[in-house]
Amino acid sequence: MLKRKSSAFLAQLAERLPILINLPLEGIKMLPLNLAILVKASEWEKCLERINVLCSTKWNKKHKYSGKGLVFGETKKCHCAGQYITNRQLRLAQKDTKACSCTAALKIIQHLNNPNVVTFCQTRAHVNHVPGDWDEVRTLPLPSEAIKIIEDQLKSGSSCRSTRISVLRQIDSWGVGVRKPNYEEIYNRMRKMTTLLYMFASDENAFISIWLNVKLAEQNYCIFEINLSVYNDGKKQFAFGFQLPMQVSIMRISQSFCLDTAHSISSRSDEVLYTLVTRHSQTGKGFLVAYMVTNNQTAIPIKLWLDHLRIKSSFVPINITIDCSIMEVNAIKEHNLDNKIKLNASYTSEQLGNYKTALKNYLRHILIESNEDMFLRAIEDFKRIVQEQPQFLKYFEKKWTENEELLQRWRCPYISQQHQRYVTNNYVESWHNQLKTIYFGRTRIRRLDRLIFILTNDVEFYFEQEVERIHFNNGKMGPIDNELARNSFVASKIQNDMLPSMILNPLGETGNSMDDYNDEWQIRSFVTEDKWYTVNISNDLIQSCTCLNFLTCQIPCKHSHLLKHYCEAKFSFIEQREIAGVVLNQQDAVNANENEVEKEVEQELESGGTAEDRGVYVFDEIAAYSATMHHSFEDLQTLKTIPGLDQIKTDLIKKVLANAVRLIDEYRSENPSYFRNLNTQR
Numbered sequence: 001m002l003k004r005k006s007s008a009f010l011a012q013l014a015e016r017l018p019i020l021i022n023l024p025l026e027g028i029k030m031l032p033l034n035l036a037i038l039v040k041a042s043e044w045e046k047c048l049e050r051i052n053v054l055c056s057t058k059w060n061k062k063h064k065y066s067g068k069g070l071v072f073g074e075t076k077k078c079h080c081a082g083q084y085i086t087n088r089q090l091r092l093a094q095k096d097t098k099a100c101s102c103t104a105a106l107k108i109i110q111h112l113n114n115p116n117v118v119t120f121c122q123t124r125a126h127v128n129h130v131p132g133d134w135d136e137v138r139t140l141p142l143p144s145e146a147i148k149i150i151e152d153q154l155k156s157g158s159s160c161r162s163t164r165i166s167v168l169r170q171i172d173s174w175g176v177g178v179r180k181p182n183y184e185e186i187y188n189r190m191r192k193m194t195t196l197l198y199m200f201a202s203d204e205n206a207f208i209s210i211w212l213n214v215k216l217a218e219q220n221y222c223i224f225e226i227n228l229s230v231y232n233d234g235k236k237q238f239a240f241g242f243q244l245p246m247q248v249s250i251m252r253i254s255q256s257f258c259l260d261t262a263h264s265i266s267s268r269s270d271e272v273l274y275t276l277v278t279r280h281s282q283t284g285k286g287f288l289v290a291y292m293v294t295n296n297q298t299a300i301p302i303k304l305w306l307d308h309l310r311i312k313s314s315f316v317p318i319n320i321t322i323d324c325s326i327m328e329v330n331a332i333k334e335h336n337l338d339n340k341i342k343l344n345a346s347y348t349s350e351q352l353g354n355y356k357t358a359l360k361n362y363l364r365h366i367l368i369e370s371n372e373d374m375f376l377r378a379i380e381d382f383k384r385i386v387q388e389q390p391q392f393l394k395y396f397e398k399k400w401t402e403n404e405e406l407l408q409r410w411r412c413p414y415i416s417q418q419h420q421r422y423v424t425n426n427y428v429e430s431w432h433n434q435l436k437t438i439y440f441g442r443t444r445i446r447r448l449d450r451l452i453f454i455l456t457n458d459v460e461f462y463f464e465q466e467v468e469r470i471h472f473n474n475g476k477m478g479p480i481d482n483e484l485a486r487n488s489f490v491a492s493k494i495q496n497d498m499l500p501s502m503i504l505n506p507l508g509e510t511g512n513s514m515d516d517y518n519d520e521w522q523i524r525s526f527v528t529e530d531k532w533y534t535v536n537i538s539n540d541l542i543q544s545c546t547c548l549n550f551l552t553c554q555i556p557c558k559h560s561h562l563l564k565h566y567c568e569a570k571f572s573f574i575e576q577r578e579i580a581g582v583v584l585n586q587q588d589a590v591n592a593n594e595n596e597v598e599k600e601v602e603q604e605l606e607s608g609g610t611a612e613d614r615g616v617y618v619f620d621e622i623a624a625y626s627a628t629m630h631h632s633f634e635d636l637q638t639l640k641t642i643p644g645l646d647q648i649k650t651d652l653i654k655k656v657l658a659n660a661v662r663l664i665d666e667y668r669s670e671n672p673s674y675f676r677n678l679n680t681q682r
Helices: 008-016 041-055 144-155 160-171 183-187 204-218 245-252 299-312 324-340 349-368 372-385 390-401 404-410 417-422 426-439 448-471 479-492 496-502 548-553 558-567 572-594 599-607 611-631 633-639 647-670
Strands: 037-040 059-065 070-078 105-111 117-124 222-227 238-243 256-262 272-279 286-294 319-321 519-524 532-538 541-545
Touching (some): 041 059, 041 105, 041 117, 144 160, 160 448, 204 222, 204 448, 238 245, 238 299, 238 448, 245 272, 256 426, 272 426, 286 299, 286 426, 286 448, 349 372, 372 390, 426 448, 479 558, 496 519, 496 558, 519 558, 532 558, 541 548, 541 558, 541 572, 548 558
Parallel strands (some): 256 319
Antiparallel strands (some): 059 070, 070 105, 105 117, 222 238, 238 286, 256 272, 272 286, 532 541
C-alpha cells in the first residue's frame, strides 16, 4: 500500500503555497473556490506544477483568450474532463476511462497594469471524482521533480540497479497523492552492477556465510543451510536457501506449486538453482516463494530443503509440478513412438509417417483429457489401436499404464479443477528464462554472491512492486483483472429484455423482486440454450458458479456478472481479495517474530544419514556427475572450437569417461536380473 506519510519534498511545496486548504484525504490539498491567488509572473508555471502535485490533479489547457488590459489569459480544465466511449471491438479488456465529465475550471490571468503578477482562480469545483483517491492517482503523470531525481542520480555515477532501488524507495515515501513510477518506466535505464553491493568477501565460504547469517538474517529471512559433508566423505559441497517473510506468507496460503531447476547459473557447471513458484492469489501471476542453491544434484538436498520448508514455512502442498510429467509424455510421442512403431514392407514410408502422425495426435488428445473415465477409456482405445505393435505396446503398458501411480503421471485427470493451471510447468519455466535473460544478461555469473544479491534485491523487489502495481491498477492489467473485465463486458452485452429468459431465481421463477437473494440461482448458458449453471449467493454475496470457467479460474465468470447486473449483488471474490491483502500484511509482521531457526531442528536435518544411506549415495553422486555432463554438452561443443588446448587433459577426460561406461556395463553384466532386456527397451 502507498504509505500515508508526508515527505520533506511535499512539505516544502506546501510552505510555499500556504493558501491551499486541506481535503479530508490525508496529505491532499485543494485550491479554494473563487478565490484569487497571486504568484510571481516569473514562477507561475512552476507554481502550477506544485499545485498539481499538492492537489493530486492535472490542469490541461482548454483555450486562451485575450482582452483589453490583459497580457494573456488562459482557462484550464481538469484531466478528468469530458467523456470517452470505449470501442471494445478489438480490445475486450480495458481499464475504466479517467474521463468522468468533471467540470472543474482554472483561470490564469496576467494584467497589463500589474505585469509582475499572475492570478490563479478556480471557478468550478471537481465533480464525479475525488482528487487524491487511490484509483485516481494512477491517471496522473509523473511529477517533474520525480523525473529530475531519477536523471540526477544516474548522471552522478550511481549504478543503474542501485538507482532503481533508491528511487523507488524514495518515491514510496512521497505520500498518497503522487503517482509512483512503475517498474517498466525506469527498468530500461538499468544496465550496470556495482560489486560493492554484494561482494563482501573474496572467499566463497565467507561471503555465503555473511549473506546468510548477517545480511539476510537482519531482514528476517527464513534461512536454510545444510552441511553435505556427511554424505560425500568430506567433499566440498553445499546447499543453502532463503525466503523473504512475504514469501513465507504466500507459501502458507498456497496449495499448488511448480518446482524446477535452473542449470548454467554460474561459471561452475555443477551449481544449480532450485525454485518453488506458485500463483499469487491477488495478481493471478506466478510468484516466487523459495530458492535453494547447491552444487549437489542428487535428491538429498532437495529432500532436506523441502523438510525445512515443511517445518519452518508450513509448506503442505497438494500438488507439485515438475519437469518429468509432460516432458516424459512428450518422449513417448517422439523418441519411443518413432523407434518402436513398425509396418511391414508392403507400406510406403509416406504411409508409415501418416500412421505415426495419427498415433501422436491421439496421444495429444489423451494428454488434455481431464475427465478420469474418458481418460481411461481413451487409454484402452489407444492400446487396441496399437495392439499390432507388440514392442511399443509392451513399453507403453509397463512405463505409463501398469498401475495407478503411473497413470497419475498423466496429470490432467487426477488434478482438481482449481489446480489445473499447474498441469504444466510454465510458471517456473518462464521465471528461469527471465532470470537468465533479463537479470543475468544472457551470461553466466562468476560468483554466487551476485546471484544472492540479484534474487534478494532485484527479483524480490520487482515482484513486490508488481503485486502493488496490479493491486492499484497502475499500468497494464494483471491476468485476474483482465479476465474480470472480459467477463463483465460479455455479460453487459446481454439486453435487459433477455434477462428474464436467462435467469431463474431460487424459487424457480423469473424476476428479482425477492426480499432475500441468498440461495441458488439458475443462469442459462450464453452458448447452449438447454444448458443451465447454478450460481450461489450466500451472505448477500455471489460466491460461486458451476461452470467450467469458474471451477478452473476461481474468479467471477460471465454468469456471475450477469446475475450481479440483474440483482445488484456483490462478489465474495472481491471482498476476499481485499481481505487477503490485509492478512498477508499481518502475516509479514508475525513472520518477523517467528523467523529464528531453532538449533535443534537444524542439527536434526544436518545429522541425518546412515551408513547404508551413504552407500546408496555413491550412486546418487555418480548420477549427479552424469547429469552435469549432460548439461555441459554445449560447453564441449565450444571447447572443440578453441585452438591450443592441452591435449593431455582432453585424453584424460576421454579415458575417464570411457572407463566409467565400461564399469557400468560390467555391473549390468554381473546383475542381469535387475536390468531391463535390451530387446524390449532401448
